[in-house]
Amino acid sequence: MAIQATYLGMPLDINDLDVENLAYFKHCAAHDFHLQKCSACGLLRYPPTTACPWCASPKSEWISVEGRGTVHSYSEVHHAIQPAFRSHTPYLILLVDLDTQKGKPSEHEALRVVGNLVTPDGTLAPPDMVRKVGIGSRVRMVYADVTAGLSLPHWTIDEAAPQPDKPWRYPQE
Amino acid sequence: MAMPAETDTTSPKYLRDKYAIVGVGETTYTRGSGITTRALGTWAVRNAIEDAGLKPSDVDGMLSYQSGDSTFSTFIAGDLGIRPNFYMDVFGGGSSTEALIGMAIGLMEAGMCKAVVIFRAMNGFSQVRIGGTGARAAAPVSGDALHGRAYGWQSAGQMFSPTFMRHMYDYGTRPEQVATVKVIHSEHASNNPKAFYKKRFTVDEVVSSRIICKPLHLLDCCVETDNGTAIVVTSADRARDCRHPRVLIRGVVGRCNKPRTDMHYQHGPISTVAGHYARDILWPNSGVGPEDIDLTGSYDAFTFTTMLQLEDYGFCKKGEGGAYVSDGTMRLGGRRPNNTSGGHLCEGYTHGQNMVIENVRQLRHDADDSCPIGPDGKRQHTYDYREGGCRQVKNCELSANLGWANPGTGSAMVMRRG
Numbered sequence: 372m373a374i375q376a377t378y379l380g381m382p383l384d385i386n387d388l389d390v391e392n393l394a395y396f397k398h399c400a401a402h403d404f405h406l407q408k409c410s411a412c413g414l415l416r417y418p419p420t421t422a423c424p425w426c427a428s429p430k431s432e433w434i435s436v437e438g439r440g441t442v443h444s445y446s447e448v449h450h451a452i453q454p455a456f457r458s459h460t461p462y463l464i465l466l467v468d469l470d471t472q473k474g475k476p477s478e479h480e481a482l483r484v485v486g487n488l489v490t491p492d493g494t495l496a497p498p499d500m501v502r503k504v505g506i507g508s509r510v511r512m513v514y515a516d517v518t519a520g521l522s523l524p525h526w527t528i529d530e531a532a533p534q535p536d537k538p539w540r541y542p543q544e
Numbered sequence: 545m546a547m548p549a550e551t552d553t554t555s556p557k558y559l560r561d562k563y564a565i566v567g568v569g570e571t572t573y574t575r576g577s578g579i580t581t582r583a584l585g586t587w588a589v590r591n592a593i594e595d596a597g598l599k600p601s602d603v604d605g606m607l608s609y610q611s612g613d614s615t616f617s618t619f620i621a622g623d624l625g626i627r628p629n630f631y632m633d634v635f636g637g638g639s640s641t642e643a644l645i646g647m648a649i650g651l652m653e654a655g656m657c658k659a660v661v662i663f664r665a666m667n668g669f670s671q672v673r674i675g676g677t678g679a680r681a682a683a684p685v686s687g688d689a690l691h692g693r694a695y696g697w698q699s700a701g702q703m704f705s706p707t708f709m710r711h712m713y714d715y716g717t718r719p720e721q722v723a724t725v726k727v728i729h730s731e732h733a734s735n736n737p738k739a740f741y742k743k744r745f746t747v748d749e750v751v752s753s754r755i756i757c758k759p760l761h762l763l764d765c766c767v768e769t770d771n772g773t774a775i776v777v778t779s780a781d782r783a784r785d786c787r788h789p790r791v792l793i794r795g796v797v798g799r800c801n802k803p804r805t806d807m808h809y810q811h812g813p814i815s816t817v818a819g820h821y822a823r824d825i826l827w828p829n830s831g832v833g834p835e836d837i838d839l840t841g842s843y844d845a846f847t848f849t850t851m852l853q854l855e856d857y858g859f860c861k862k863g864e865g866g867a868y869v870s871d872g873t874m875r876l877g878g879r880r881p882n883n884t885s886g887g888h889l890c891e892g893y894t895h896g897q898n899m900v901i902e903n904v905r906q907l908r909h910d911a912d913d914s915c916p917i918g919p920d921g922k923r924q925h926t927y928d929y930r931e932g933g934c935r936q937v938k939n940c941e942l943s944a945n946l947g948w949a950n951p952g953t954g955s956a957m958v959m960r961r962g
Contacts, residue, residue: 382685417807418691424806444713446709447755449754449757450756450757451696456696461755464695464696464697464757477811479811479812485692487696541712543751
């Protein structure tokens with residue numbers, strides 16, 4: 372069923388026809404991250420797609436995937452475009468290599484899942500937390516609950532994981 | 545001039561130098577044009593046709609690109625009395641210029657038309673803002689944007705920054721090196737009476753301007769402007785009858801992509817961009833290599849985009865882009881000047897077309913700077929590149945334009961003086 376909701380001042384709209392995104396966000400709403408696994412070649416993919424990017428098979432199944440990984444790159448936004456983000460600047464956009472399937476099918480590939488750095492309850496992280504995270508930081512997935520059937524996956528510092536001594540941060544701080 | 549020996553066997557050598565750019569035109573770069581995109585496009589196309597020494601009725605093909613922010617070919621054609629034998633308006637922004645020039649060649653090879661005008665008309669400041677504020681920020685988030693805009697990951701700067709940041713991580717690229725791109729382009733713009741920003745900047749001024757989204761400072765980002773731009777392409781034979789020295793198209797690659805172009809960050813290294821793939825089409829098609837090129841037009845939506853493309857097209861070794869853009873090579877008077885008009889960072893934002901226009905004028909040896917016009921009606925270039933002076937590259941014969949849509953998609957073209 373179609374979903375319409377508002378998140379940080381933005382209208383989010385998942386159409387009835389967008390079955391891949393409906394399925395993806397339904398699992399997120401259950402706080403149980405799922406990705407499509409290709410029934411032909413067995414590879415997982417992100418974001419949701421109709422066919423497999425590696426073998427073009429249209430057949431897949433949703434399977435549970437652990438939401439843990441390492442920050443591959445990031446941006447720290449000081450000038451927000453969407454009005455509701457302005458009260459949360461600076462905020463981090465993280466590109467996170469999932470541990471699952473990292474380096475497959477080639478050494479240059481990974482399931483790189485986008486999200487903001489947030490506190491464990493899904494709120495955009497405060498400045499002191501933003502300053503702690505960079506390339507190499509270990510993060511775990513948490514969620515911002517938007518409405519029934521729709522939570523957005525995000526990232527927070529994985530306090531239980533060993534962290535790099537000093538994650539790589541932009542040199543001009 | 546002598547071209548390097550033909551060593552490849554697969555590229556379409558028979559198309560080299562068979563088509564030419566004969567006309568270029570634009571409107572004034574403003575922030576507040578006060579006119580519609582239809583009017584901007586009409587003026588730009590009219591100026592380009594006049595520059596070619598042609599009449600509107602000599603043009604029978606039209607191509608344009610836009611992203612829901614412009615007018616269509618049929619309106620411009622109607623306004624100017626052009627009866628198109630072919631037209632097409634495609635979706636897209638940066639990287640479209642070179643790609644559409646390649647398509648124009650294909651159209652003429654197919655016998656579908658004889659002279660093609662390509663235009664881009666945009667009120668990128670006063671109507672649909674290129675930075676993404678206004679209407680674009682308010683539109684509902686659906687489909688693939690649920691994995692992007694929902695995270696405040698929307699503007700071009702925000703979208704490209706993970707690539708830029710990772711380049712610094714992978715290769716130790718410094719903010720001060722990349723800032724030099726703005727410095728050099730601002731020097732070039734100071735010698736371009738058309739440029740929206742003519743002020744010269746220093747590295748310190750760039751790296752101390754406010755952060756937009758790391759690693760981008762305000763002055764690492766291009767200017768939003770309102771403008772129309774247009775280019776006329778026809779056969780090299782027909783070009784002999786046109787007004788200016790011929791500028792021949794050596795080779796083109798259009799909208800070439802990294803793997804997983806739907807979400808290119810899935811495939812790394814993410815500090816490598818589409819030029820890494822496009823160069824294997826561009827150089828064989830053109831029959832020349834980076835070392836042969838006298839001037840470049842490497843897309844500068846941001847300082848970083850110029851650097852990444854020069855690197856991946858092979859103007860320097862991978863990872864040495866920071867040194868290349870800051871060692872003086874791409875300054876006027878240097879070995880291979882880049883964006884001599886000031887580019888998107890200073891002249892104005894046209895989604896790539898003004899960089900091609902600039903290189904056409906350079907290869908005509910007729911850069912429209914402040915040098916005096918002689919009795920023959922041509923500028924008497926002084927090659928004194930101080931502020932307010934000349935910006936003509938001395939004796940340039942070969943140029944390369946490197947167009948950018950995003951890290952995953954790019955286009956390029958080599959032109960030579962005919």
